[in-house]
Amino acid sequence: MTNNNHNVERHVNDELHTLVDELPIGITAVSTSGLFNYTNKAGVVHSGLPADQEIVELEGRVLQIAQVTVPIGADECHVKLSYDITEQRQLEDDLYRRAYFDELTGLPNRSMIERTVAAVTGAENASFALAFIDLDHFKDVNDYYGHTIADQLLTKIADRLSAELRPSDMLARVGGDEFVLLLSPATNADEIALLVQKFSSRLKQPFFIDGYEILTSASIGVSIYPDNGASFEELYSKADQAMYDVKNGARGSAQLFDSNTDKASNERMKLEQRLRLAVRDQRLCCAYQAKVDFRSDEIVGIEVLLRWRDEYGDIQPPGDFVTLAVELGLMDEITLLVLSEIAAARNSIDEAFGPEVSISINVAARQADKPDFMRSFLEAIVATGMAKRFIIEVTEEAFLQKSKFQAEVLPMIRNIGARVSIDDFGTGYSSLSALADITADEIKVDRSFITDIHLRPRSQSVLKAIESLADALDMSIIVEGVETFEELLYLQASTRIRLAQGYYFAKPIVLEKAVMKSERTNELRKPAEPTRVEQKRVNYSRS
Numbered sequence: 001m002t003n004n005n006h007n008v009e010r011h012v013n014d015e016l017h018t019l020v021d022e023l024p025i026g027i028t029a030v031s032t033s034g035l036f037n038y039t040n041k042a043g044v045v046h047s048g049l050p051a052d053q054e055i056v057e058l059e060g061r062v063l064q065i066a067q068v069t070v071p072i073g074a075d076e077c078h079v080k081l082s083y084d085i086t087e088q089r090q091l092e093d094d095l096y097r098r099a100y101f102d103e104l105t106g107l108p109n110r111s112m113i114e115r116t117v118a119a120v121t122g123a124e125n126a127s128f129a130l131a132f133i134d135l136d137h138f139k140d141v142n143d144y145y146g147h148t149i150a151d152q153l154l155t156k157i158a159d160r161l162s163a164e165l166r167p168s169d170m171l172a173r174v175g176g177d178e179f180v181l182l183l184s185p186a187t188n189a190d191e192i193a194l195l196v197q198k199f200s201s202r203l204k205q206p207f208f209i210d211g212y213e214i215l216t217s218a219s220i221g222v223s224i225y226p227d228n229g230a231s232f233e234e235l236y237s238k239a240d241q242a243m244y245d246v247k248n249g250a251r252g253s254a255q256l257f258d259s260n261t262d263k264a265s266n267e268r269m270k271l272e273q274r275l276r277l278a279v280r281d282q283r284l285c286c287a288y289q290a291k292v293d294f295r296s297d298e299i300v301g302i303e304v305l306l307r308w309r310d311e312y313g314d315i316q317p318p319g320d321f322v323t324l325a326v327e328l329g330l331m332d333e334i335t336l337l338v339l340s341e342i343a344a345a346r347n348s349i350d351e352a353f354g355p356e357v358s359i360s361i362n363v364a365a366r367q368a369d370k371p372d373f374m375r376s377f378l379e380a381i382v383a384t385g386m387a388k389r390f391i392i393e394v395t396e397e398a399f400l401q402k403s404k405f406q407a408e409v410l411p412m413i414r415n416i417g418a419r420v421s422i423d424d425f426g427t428g429y430s431s432l433s434a435l436a437d438i439t440a441d442e443i444k445v446d447r448s449f450i451t452d453i454h455l456r457p458r459s460q461s462v463l464k465a466i467e468s469l470a471d472a473l474d475m476s477i478i479v480e481g482v483e484t485f486e487e488l489l490y491l492q493a494s495t496r497i498r499l500a501q502g503y504y505f506a507k508p509i510v511l512e513k514a515v516m517k518s519e520r521t522n523e524l525r526k527p528a529e530p531t532r533v534e535q536k537r538v539n540y541s542r543s
Contacts, residue, residue: 026063026082031075043082055085062086102173104151105158113172113180117232120184121225128184129192130232132221132239133161133199136251138177143369143400145212152209153216160202180236186224189256196222196254204252217252219243228257244268272328274310275321279330279337283309286341287508290353291360291478291501294488301358301391302349303501304342305508306334315510326364332373335363336380343384348511359389360421365397371408378416388417391442395423399438410439421478425466443470447481447502454490467495 020027026042056063064085070077100112108116120126135157142150154177161171161179170182181199186192200220207214221242229235242257278284284306291301308316325331342349342359349359367373381387392413398405399422413420421442445466449459463479470477482488482502491497 028080031077062089108172110174114232129186130235131181132243133179133218135177136217219246220254223257289508290506295498303360360391362393368394368398368405374409390418393421393423442476445479450481454486
């Protein structure tokens with residue numbers, strides 16, 4: 001029995017020795033007296049590691065070392081443990097990069113620059129600037145060249161700006177085409193202006209990507225610590241406000257934050273809230289402007305124009321709120337409301353302008369490039385029962401080569417029998433190559449070419465070129481913004497154009513039955529009084 005116990009004990013010890021020997025943790029044990037010395041396989045591999053370091057790199061691997069002393073009777077055993085943490089370290093590094101760095105450009109992200117700014121503000125006598133950089137018309141680059149080239153552009157921009165940084169500066173990407181630049185130290189406004197101007201100038205130099213020469217610029221707003229705020233959020237907000245002030249003025253330049261910018265931002269916020277309430281309460285209405293054949297004295301169509309009857313009963317023109325509505329993502333809802341109002345006002349429209357007139361409705365380029373929205377919008381047009389009377393007016397931007405409008409949306413419009421008009425023609429991004437692929441029905445010449453055209457030979461030449469282009473592409477042509485008899489006379493005498501609209505013929509009018517109702521009150525709001533031009537050459541009423 002004793003022999004058996006001994007055999008079992010020896011077997012267990014052998015198994016334990018094998019188990020310890022195969023552990024991925026290196027174990028080296030040495031007694032103080034030198035009587036005991038043990039090293040497993042991993043310990044042999046990790047031998048020679050410095051005893052005074054906790055983390056050691058060895059042949060591309062990262063090892064962590066721990067040492068303990070274990071008393072064994074009157075003796076002591078010094079045990080060194082070493083284990084490979086390479087994968088753990090790689091995972092930690094990956095998580096850190098994901099948390100604090102932008103995947104596309106490799107730049108710090110918002111979280112990282114926010115932490116950095118917090119650290120800088122804690123320094124004694126700190127003074128620095130925060131610049132908010134927003135690329136101008138980046139969406140157009142994305143639409144025209146595609147996402148791959150747009151991403152390459154962002155990477156090249158990051159590289160170019162990074163090359164200009166001082167050791168203590170930081171550049172971060174905080175959004176799609178938005179960057180934040182920390183300039184530290186920065187002691188006065190003149191120094192900051194020079195530094196920011198350097199970055200602005202570098203962005204205006206061309207980028208060469210896949211054979212394309214791409215020109216860009218950025219609008220930059222700048223805030224200063226501690227004058228404009230004590231935290232990242234305050235400084236970021238103030239720089240953002242200054243940047244928007246640049247966007248509304250001279251794009252491609254830079255501006256320091258000031259109190260006027262703050263005031264303008266507050267006014268914008270108030271306007272935003274009022275507009276959201278107006279959409280919610282359906283305090284929007286449609287105005288209708290006649291499109292006339294001035295050679296036959298007939299009304300051939302109408303354009304539906306959006307108006308906002310504010311809480312004071314005043315009607316606001318579209319220039320004051322349409323751009324904001326697009327930025328806020330409200331135009332999809334507004335466009336469907338407009339269409340619903342057109343359908344409800346069909347009898348009034350037919351009575352005022354005639355049952356055969358076309359109905360032009362404006363769709364923002366950003367909407368036109370969204371097949372899902374356009375599908376629901378066109379289904380709503382079909383539901384009105386007069387789809388063939390509709391003309392969808394979109395700006396040239398929607399026809400960019402990389403846009404989804406031509407490939408996906410235009411066939412849907414054709415399928416329901418509606419037509420397409422290129423609005424504000426001559427002010428957008430059309431090139432001859434892009435125009436060759438456009439299959440619109442109508443070119444609508446922007447009013448900037450028509451104003452005082454009888455006095456402007458260059459505008460006359462441009463209009464003749466557009467007229468020839470429309471003929472070549474088999475598109476009808478209409479001019480907008482005709483306001484004087486002299487402008488009309490030039491069109492009659494010097495062009496073959498037949499269609500026009502403008503204050504000379506009729507101002508937009510609000511039909512009583514076309515005023516949108518509030519779902520809460522279900523009351524018709526008082527419409528604006530129709531206006532008309534005092535002096536008219538002919539009476540453009542329905543025959």
